[in-house]
Amino acid sequence: MNKKQQTRCFDVIVLGGGAAGMMCACTIKKKSVAVIDALTKPAKKIMVTGNGRCNLTNLNCDSEFYNQNIDKFLERFGERETLMLFAKLGLVTYVDDEGRVYPISNSAKSVVDVLEYGARNASFFLGEKIKDIQKDKESFLVSFGETTLRAKNLVVATGGNCSQILDMLGVKYKEFVPSLVSLQSKQTRDLNGVRISNVLVTVTNSSGEKKSERGEVLFRENGLSGIVVFNLSSIFARANDFSGNISIDLLPDMDRKAVERLVEQRKQLDTTVDKIFVGMFANAVSNEIFKQSKINTNKSCQRLQEKEISILADKIKMLEFEVEGHLGNNQVFSGGVPLENLDEKLMYKTIPNLFIVGEACDVDGVCGGFNLQWAWTSGHIVGEALC
Numbered sequence: 001m002n003k004k005q006q007t008r009c010f011d012v013i014v015l016g017g018g019a020a021g022m023m024c025a026c027t028i029k030k031k032s033v034a035v036i037d038a039l040t041k042p043a044k045k046i047m048v049t050g051n052g053r054c055n056l057t058n059l060n061c062d063s064e065f066y067n068q069n070i071d072k073f074l075e076r077f078g079e080r081e082t083l084m085l086f087a088k089l090g091l092v093t094y095v096d097d098e099g100r101v102y103p104i105s106n107s108a109k110s111v112v113d114v115l116e117y118g119a120r121n122a123s124f125f126l127g128e129k130i131k132d133i134q135k136d137k138e139s140f141l142v143s144f145g146e147t148t149l150r151a152k153n154l155v156v157a158t159g160g161n162c163s164q165i166l167d168m169l170g171v172k173y174k175e176f177v178p179s180l181v182s183l184q185s186k187q188t189r190d191l192n193g194v195r196i197s198n199v200l201v202t203v204t205n206s207s208g209e210k211k212s213e214r215g216e217v218l219f220r221e222n223g224l225s226g227i228v229v230f231n232l233s234s235i236f237a238r239a240n241d242f243s244g245n246i247s248i249d250l251l252p253d254m255d256r257k258a259v260e261r262l263v264e265q266r267k268q269l270d271t272t273v274d275k276i277f278v279g280m281f282a283n284a285v286s287n288e289i290f291k292q293s294k295i296n297t298n299k300s301c302q303r304l305q306e307k308e309i310s311i312l313a314d315k316i317k318m319l320e321f322e323v324e325g326h327l328g329n330n331q332v333f334s335g336g337v338p339l340e341n342l343d344e345k346l347m348y349k350t351i352p353n354l355f356i357v358g359e360a361c362d363v364d365g366v367c368g369g370f371n372l373q374w375a376w377t378s379g380h381i382v383g384e385a386l387c
């Protein structure tokens, strides 16, 4: 250790002052806590969540919205307990039609403010990049700048993609892969900016696994986006391969036969085939149907053949795009420390007094407040274990 290095002792060191780390620091009572973060303000990432409004949880929280069963943790500290705790800290919230909870101020800053208030007894070391982590018989030693902190307990709350920290500690983890992300496709250029609602989207990854969800899709110049696409992107992340296929059923409330009948009826329109879907789909969507159908659209509707009507119906039920990657700006990472390697208190089984919380665990959920809920759940469970 460098001569100038100063050592300070705490009961608990929390690595990362994000959602999970701050919840942990808020929960620990009667113990000295140090929170270290590379950023200059605590919980900075929360500021961008929910488009700046912070969708902090969801009243329908359940394991079905996560990559695995986390019931035993949600039963101990789920959305109700979270909201009670936030209310105690002074946060006033409201719930939307889909159970998503937001601060009444519609500002993520309110969530950050009450977390800072809750963690007011902790010592913060901000803007600090961790150089080294050591463990001796009794404690962990965490070094940054000219400071070393020593504590019996260490909480890793450094979020997704924290392989460097986990490697320093010799902790085993599944590779971190971007998830909840827009999907890349070369075929969407002509649809750029188009939004289609109430469609059924099905993705298939390279291993043939499928997942479907209904809702809205937003086309971008180089791919597809929107909450449904984000949620479905997780099956590519789990396979660690962003290649496959995305297909869109434009009329999910009609079966294939009914769609064919509908196209058949539109043969009566006194126009050319390229106008057959006017009043039904946006022009760019109709053009994509024609492009994928490869039929001649310059002739009159009356001249459409049975086979062509069948192809058009197929495309309305299954407009297809090849997925060739993702577009970055992911909301979470899949991967992290498997829950099997952690005990009931989220302590790493083979390294006593080392706890893992938040996105550093191999837990990820869909959009809607579920990821922050895991941060609150895991942060609180560890905070209680350390009280």
Ligand SMILES: Cc1cc2nc3c(=O)[nH]c(=O)nc-3n(C[C@H](O)[C@H](O)[C@H](O)COP(=O)(O)OP(=O)(O)OC[C@H]3O[C@@H](n4cnc5c(N)ncnc54)[C@H](O)[C@@H]3O)c2cc1C
Pocket (backbone or CB within 6 Å): 015, 016, 017, 018, 019, 020, 021, 036, 037, 038, 039, 042, 043, 044, 045, 046, 048, 049, 050, 051, 054, 055, 056, 057, 128, 129, 130, 157, 158, 159, 160, 162, 165, 330, 331, 332, 357, 358, 359, 360, 368, 369, 370, 371, 372, 373, 375
């Ligand atoms: C744009 C966007 C919008 C989102 N919206 C929502 C939403 O509305 N609802 C929802 O539920 N989820 C949302 N999420 C996901 C949610 O933000 C995360 O799941 C959650 O923040 C994870 O909490 P965490 O504490 O594990 O990690 P983080 O919040 O990422 O915190 C980790 C902290 O550790 C620090 N850190 C990392 N490495 C080091 C290091 N080496 N040394 C020191 N410090 C380090 C980081 O600076 C950071 O402050 C969104 C994510 C994004 C990107």
